[in-house]
Amino acid sequence: MRENLRGLLLFLAAGCVGPGQAGAGGGLFLPPVPREEPQTVRDPFRASGAGSAAPRPPGLAGVGVTEAVIRGIVRVRPPPGAEPEPDSPAWAILESLAGEGFVAAPGDGLLDGVLGRIEAGGVVFWLAGDPDRPVYRPLAPPAGPEEER
Numbered sequence: 001m002r003e004n005l006r007g008l009l010l011f012l013a014a015g016c017v018g019p020g021q022a023g024a025g026g027g028l029f030l031p032p033v034p035r036e037e038p039q040t041v042r043d044p045f046r047a048s049g050a051g052s053a054a055p056r057p058p059g060l061a062g063v064g065v066t067e068a069v070i071r072g073i074v075r076v077r078p079p080p081g082a083e084p085e086p087d088s089p090a091w092a093i094l095e096s097l098a099g100e101g102f103v104a105a106p107g108d109g110l111l112d113g114v115l116g117r118i119e120a121g122g123v124v125f126w127l128a129g130d131p132d133r134p135v136y137r138p139l140a141p142p143a144g145p146e147e148e149r
Contacts, residue, residue, distance in 0.1 A: 057111070060109075060110060063096045063102070065113040065127060065137070068094045068110065068125075068137065069094065070092055070094060070123050070140055071140055073093070073120075074091045074092075076090075091105050091118070112127060112128050113135070122139055124137075
């Protein structure tokens, strides 16, 4: 009895897994399954335009918010003896991953966002697809001897 059951199981397994005795048309019971290419899934932790293969525009418009390194903040110096204005004009000095430097003011567009405001220790960006959630990027520490080019 065990031999008959074992033989039946082997027969069924051979028909389901391989071509079996039915010939080259597939298994005895299951038709061949067509293979599909895997779908590409967007990483939710990366900006929507980051890492895409599309050519980027030149200049600041080709730098992503998460790729920009804040190297400095420039403010207008008040005349001697005058009180500094809290809303005085300011510019941020940004660096791309390629080492290009840019001077940006509030309202300037990047690849996937807009420079919103410049604070004392960093810059606030608004992402193009999610304007309700600002991204704060602090000032980068000064370059050391190993980082200099």
